[in-house]
Amino acid sequence: MCRIYGFFNAKATPHELRAVAALQHHGGPDGRGTARAGGWGIGNNRLAIVDLDGGAQPYELDDRIKVVFNGEIYNHVRLRAELTAKGYRFDDHCDGNVLPALYHAYGDAFVDHLDGMYAIAVIDLRGAEPRLLLATDHIGMKPLYYRWEPGARSLHFSSELPALLGFGEVAPAEWEAGLDAYLATKTPFGEQTMFDGVRVLPPSTTMICTEYAGLRTYRREPPVAEVLPEDDAAVAGDLRERLRHEVGQLLVADVPVATITSGGLDSSLVTALAAESETELHTFNIAYTGNWPADERRFARQVSDRAGTNYHQVEIDPATFPDLLSDVVWHLGQPNADPITLSTYALFNAVRDSGFKVALTGDAADEVFGGYSRMTAATRADAAGKPWYDNYLDALGVLPATERYALYTDDYRAALAESGPAIPADATGPLATGEGSVLARITEFELGHRLPAYHLRRVDHLSMSGSVEVRLPFCQRSVVSLGRALSDRRRIDDTGVKRTLYAAAAGLLPDAVLNRPKQPFTLPITAMLTPGWPLWDYARDLLAAPRLKAAGQVDVSAVDRLFTRQATEPGDTTALTIWALAVHEIWREQFFGTKRGR
Structure with a gap:
């Protein structure tokens, strides 16, 4: 690397x-x-x-x-x-x-x-x-x-x-x-x-x-599409063996190799398979000091105990987040609004501090096997004869398009009228009217556009910031090839998401992990971005009126309303919008300096 x-x-x-x-x-x-x-x-x-x-x-x-x-x-x-x-x-x-x-x-x-x-x-x-x-x-x-x-x-x-x-x-x-x-x-x-x-x-x-x-x-031309057998159990078994093989070859290195275990299906399965051939496997989980929503450490611990790995609990204090965020934005080189960037950065620095230069993760399983709620919503809407396209695109962003435009100044809205679409037309065209089912088109869009831009660059930059190489079994050709060949019902059905992957993991993970509701691996910023917490004051300073006026893109009154709403009625969309605007301002200051308005 x-x-x-x-x-x-x-x-x-x-x-x-x-x-x-x-x-x-x-x-x-x-x-x-x-x-x-x-x-x-x-x-x-x-x-x-x-x-x-x-x-x-x-x-x-x-x-x-x-x-x-x-x-x-x-x-x-x-x-x-x-x-x-x-x-x-x-x-x-x-x-x-x-x-x-x-x-x-x-x-x-x-x-x-x-x-x-x-x-x-x-x-x-x-x-x-x-x-x-x-x-x-x-x-x-x-x-x-x-x-x-x-x-x-x-x-x-x-x-x-x-x-x-x-x-x-x-x-x-x-x-x-x-x-x-x-x-x-x-x-x-x-x-x-x-x-x-x-x-x-x-x-x-x-x-x-x-x-x-x-x-x-x-x-370069993609490989010829696979044709899978009719037997669902055979397909799940094939997937399990492909993953076992890929995890095995990704463990080969002349330096110590660890795994990351969030406590969800994807990373837990990678850890379980790695433990089959690595007798002294170490696995890492990240959590936050205090009592926060969506804490997954107990599930990660159960996976480690069952697999017999050496478990490392990384814990970071939310009070340190303002200091970390500047480094995160610098290493990414451009804004990424996912709050998990901060946790990713801290996690891989801890991995390296523990003596590991390589880590296997469960990234990309959701894109390959159909793991996102927006995929389920789009397929159900299409099956019911209802519109799905605009809602799906809105789910990709920080906030829906109409609310996004309400944040901008008149001058910035006018400038955008002269530019192209926010998402490239060569991506949205096949998504809207291409061949295959709605879920098949969404899968290709996610794999071809969202995964590399939003996900893989984040993982690469923030792991390498700590001199750690991340290896990705779910991105291996044999696994992606099988995933691309799945029918809709083998991805998502009435019982849930990633059906083939869950079937492949049966018997390898604790029931508590296999049967738990899916939740995103993220940072609970809705709870953290409230008055009295360091992130609140930090964001307030970053989005102060003089800064926004100097840039001329975001309306000062609209941002004030965001803070008022978050202080009185905290919500995920409001918190993410404040976070995203703050990250953008950090990036602008790092690479272009800060102009002071009046």
């Missing part, structure tokens, strides 16, 4: 490269490497997980192919054996060292042979001009941000947004419509980031850049 960065057909001094590397040091504190020549440069920060003494990047082949990558290649042993049989030789056993030979053997199609999570950069010097190739994994586990200047035909890229801004030629500018996009989906979907002109490479995408041809990007 690493952080990568680079430039192409551009200029960057050695000092700039050191500055960019320093901004990502937390994600790769174990080593640093660069290669550069006229007009291009690539580099990495290394978090050593496999072959601790080897693995120096950039990887090279004949000094003409140079590669840096962020991620893990789980099938590297098999690939190395196949490439060795073809005549290639390797200096170490690090997973990434197969990449130059694999690219040499198969060209741009080399990524089709990979099983793993990755963002890869290849410099190919064999032709008449240098060639840069960037590639991302099939579902977006490893983000890659870039800035392309069409006039200069220059490109800069990095694993994290603050590091990208460390390049002198990448000046930060705020995307004017960003606040609305953020409130509509809790973080921008699609390729656009909150910075004007800075984009993120989509999942399963290859980008090729040369000085004369410019930039060419294409999405």
Whole structure:
């Protein structure tokens, strides 16, 4: 696991490269490497997980192919054996060292042979001009941000947004419509980031850049859809075995590996399967000092006791949240309105402090297997012949569209009239009128757009902020492939959500976990964001009238009404809106400074 960065057909001094590397040091504190020549440069920060003494990047082949990558290649042993049989030789056993030979053997199609999570950069010097190739994994586990200047035909890229801004030629500018996009989906979907002109490479995408041809990007073809047997029990059994296999191979590392157990189905199942082959497994749960709603620690403890793991209870004090939040927003690089970001950050720092560099989690099961209440509501509405689309989109955001627009100033509403939709049309078009059932279309939308933007980038950035690599069994190709092939009733039926996954977990988890109502893994901000608590005063200061007037986007009176409502009638939507606006203001101050209004 690493952080990568680079430039192409551009200029960057050695000092700039050191500055960019320093901004990502937390994600790769174990080593640093660069290669550069006229007009291009690539580099990495290394978090050593496999072959601790080897693995120096950039990887090279004949000094003409140079590669840096962020991620893990789980099938590297098999690939190395196949490439060795073809005549290639390797200096170490690090997973990434197969990449130059694999690219040499198969060209741009080399990524089709990979099983793993990755963002890869290849410099190919064999032709008449240098060639840069960037590639991302099939579902977006490893983000890659870039800035392309069409006039200069220059490109800069990095694993994290603050590091990208460390390049002198990448000046930060705020995307004017960003606040609305953020409130509509809790973080921008699609390729656009909150910075004007800075984009993120989509999942399963290859980008090729040369000085004369410019930039060419294409999405790689998805695998052929599976056909599942009619027997529900056979499908559940198949899923259980696929998960068992994937968890087993994701436990392989040359450093200690732990699991995260929230107390819900998904992470608990990962922990139970990991404990089958890992005799001294450690698992971590996070909770909050005091008595708060939705505390799941007792369920996590039951899972640990049944699986025989070493249980670690991480507990953080809500009084420290204002101090933590600034660091959270910085590491994310752009606003994410999910309050669980703060808990995620604290959790993975505790994991690393306990001596672990790798953790398996249950992330992405809800998207793959149909776990969200908004999915259930949409399918039931459609079955009843009622509208579902607008309500589903509203459920993705901080608050419904009509209430969102009521927050804005007249000037900002006018500016938004000139911009595109808050959610990219290429995402909402297939969602509204594409092929398949409503649930099938929602599943593809969630996997293709919400999961990478809202969920996987959060997990990646906030785990790597603590120098911890997160591995995601539910994102593995074999598991996603089965999930995508499920019929609607195998996802959601009258008895509940994630029916096939629950069936796969039967007998592996305590009944209290299998039979409990589903609840989101989140931070109870409705209870915490009330007068007398540190978060209240912190948010009040961040959303003071002078700040809002200077920015000119959010109406001061509308925000005052939010605070009044939350003080007298605390509610989830009101609390989340205040939280989201505060996070946005922290981000704006960090990257653009604070202008003082009158």
